[in-house]
Amino acid sequence: MRRRRGVSAVARLTLALLVAAGCTSGADAPAEPTAPPSASAAAAVARACSDPAAGPTSAPAGAVTVDPAVVDDLAAKTRSNPPNTTFWLLPGTHTLQPERYAQVMAKEGDTYLGAPGAVLDGRRTNNYAFSGTAPGVTIRHLTVQGFVAPHDEGVVNHDMADGWVIEHATIQHNSGAGLMAGARQQVRASCLRDNGQYGMNAYKTGDSITGLLVEGNEIVGNNTDDWERLQPGCGCSGGIKFWAVNGADVRGNWVHDNRGAGLWADNNNNDFRIEDNLLESNDGAALVYESSYNAVIRNNTIRRNDWVEGRRHAAAGDDFPYAAVYLSEAGGEPRIPARTDRIEIERNLLEDNWSGITLWENADRFCNSPANTSTGYCTLLVKDTQRCAKPAIDTAPLYSDCRWKTQRVDIHDNRFALDTSVVKCAAACGRMAVLANYGTYPDWSPYQGKRVAEAITLKQDNRWHDNAYRGPWSFVVDDPGRRLDSGQWQGLPYQQDAGSTFTPQAGG
Numbered sequence: 001m002r003r004r005r006g007v008s009a010v011a012r013l014t015l016a017l018l019v020a021a022g023c024t025s026g027a028d029a030p031a032e033p034t035a036p037p038s039a040s041a042a043a044a045v046a047r048a049c050s051d052p053a054a055g056p057t058s059a060p061a062g063a064v065t066v067d068p069a070v071v072d073d074l075a076a077k078t079r080s081n082p083p084n085t086t087f088w089l090l091p092g093t094h095t096l097q098p099e100r101y102a103q104v105m106a107k108e109g110d111t112y113l114g115a116p117g118a119v120l121d122g123r124r125t126n127n128y129a130f131s132g133t134a135p136g137v138t139i140r141h142l143t144v145q146g147f148v149a150p151h152d153e154g155v156v157n158h159d160m161a162d163g164w165v166i167e168h169a170t171i172q173h174n175s176g177a178g179l180m181a182g183a184r185q186q187v188r189a190s191c192l193r194d195n196g197q198y199g200m201n202a203y204k205t206g207d208s209i210t211g212l213l214v215e216g217n218e219i220v221g222n223n224t225d226d227w228e229r230l231q232p233g234c235g236c237s238g239g240i241k242f243w244a245v246n247g248a249d250v251r252g253n254w255v256h257d258n259r260g261a262g263l264w265a266d267n268n269n270n271d272f273r274i275e276d277n278l279l280e281s282n283d284g285a286a287l288v289y290e291s292s293y294n295a296v297i298r299n300n301t302i303r304r305n306d307w308v309e310g311r312r313h314a315a316a317g318d319d320f321p322y323a324a325v326y327l328s329e330a331g332g333e334p335r336i337p338a339r340t341d342r343i344e345i346e347r348n349l350l351e352d353n354w355s356g357i358t359l360w361e362n363a364d365r366f367c368n369s370p371a372n373t374s375t376g377y378c379t380l381l382v383k384d385t386q387r388c389a390k391p392a393i394d395t396a397p398l399y400s401d402c403r404w405k406t407q408r409v410d411i412h413d414n415r416f417a418l419d420t421s422v423v424k425c426a427a428a429c430g431r432m433a434v435l436a437n438y439g440t441y442p443d444w445s446p447y448q449g450k451r452v453a454e455a456i457t458l459k460q461d462n463r464w465h466d467n468a469y470r471g472p473w474s475f476v477v478d479d480p481g482r483r484l485d486s487g488q489w490q491g492l493p494y495q496q497d498a499g500s501t502f503t504p505q506a507g508g
Helices: 007-020 040-044 073-080 307-315 451-459 486-490
Strands: 064-066 086-089 092-094 111-114 118-121 138-140 143-145 154-156 165-167 170-172 177-180 186-188 191-193 198-202 209-215 218-220 238-242 245-251 254-256 263-266 270-275 278-280 287-290 293-298 301-303 325-328 343-346 349-351 357-361 409-412 415-417 431-436 463-465 468-470 474-478 501-503
Touching: 064 073, 073 086, 154 198, 170 177, 177 191, 191 198, 198 209, 198 218, 218 238, 238 245, 245 263, 287 293, 357 451, 431 451, 451 474, 474 486
Parallel strands: 064 086, 086 111, 092 118, 111 138, 118 143, 138 165, 143 170, 154 177, 165 186, 170 191, 177 198, 186 209, 191 218, 198 238, 209 245, 218 254, 238 263, 245 270, 254 278, 263 287, 270 293, 278 301, 287 325, 293 343, 301 349, 325 357, 343 409, 349 415, 357 431, 409 463, 415 468, 431 474, 468 501
Antiparallel strands: none
16 A cells, blocks of 8 residues: 555545544543644655655755766766765766666765755666765755665665765665664655665664654655565564664654554664654554663554554464564663653554554563574673573572563553454454563573563553553453453453543444
């Protein structure tokens, strides 16, 4: 599904979101969160792909003009001019030399501005568009397409330089990731569309990304190469993947129709604010926050996610609660500096997703365990992986600090709406969950048995409260086979969702 909405469609989207957020009257309306989610930011970015902002129609003062009729004019003029040069690309399709590594090597402070209709096309020949380690490069009003970056590599900012600004750009129809990230990078009002792996891969060698801003973008249709099918279980697909990012603001984006997850923060990320986004119709989860720390997730509209993956797993007999928001070994940690010391999930609207929010821990996944899929990494609390071994791991502090823990998660003032006739699901959908597996591996693990399941469910300060539910919701604790109704969920020993309301009818 590729949506191309005009002005009237944006108005209809805004109205629909306001209705879904509870701006209706009627005696049967459930209690609302104290501040209903806002749709304005999400609706405002709906045209980033279909109607991008136009670039300058004439060259700015002092700019170097780049001619699309001259092959490699952009790369050649970048080489022959000093740093801090502005390049203005005339309308038309610009090309590089027909070689894999003929990319533009940007210099510090360079700016690339596209006139209306300016396109840089790799013609399925060039691997990369813009490379180099020079900081402070700006790319505006330019379409970048047709490049063939390898798996896990990116087309724009291939070398993960710091301080780049990508604004009003369209990065589309490339292999690999459309865009890599560096520290203090800003990606604003851009279209990241139909790239083979990711719209953006926010990974930097040395794990040194800080201060990342992703604002007002449309992120749609990425992972066209379906990497989870090519490499089952790779965890290497979706709209945006974040890896070891310390400090990110992700706000006002429209993340939709991606194959796989919409947003996926994986491995030692910290201090995220994910707010005022519209996350919808992604094949997998809208948001995965995995083996990471300290985040605020608020005022988002999250709807119609995980239909494809949820339905596929259910058809295969898998009863795991696949959710729109999936926290896996991720939690709040006061010892790691951030703008919050919890994971706060508040004032969101979740409507007609396969399921709601799942809090999960794999009891066998910890630092120095062969089951840790982030090979070679330890938690942010333990610098030396080898310390997480017997006998020290059996006692404090390593017993606690060697595990990525789903803890201190505060889920409140959200609205959860489910209409099974819309989702077209039966018993496998409509679940909220907090659970872990039975620990078995490796044989020296101190977390065997139900220790982790009991901890995540009862001892790690994970709380739902003051939410509004509408539809046939059920609640999963300990393991996928243990499902509760709302009364059992609120009763002893779980005591969840104090102050919440439950309206069992289907519908939003």
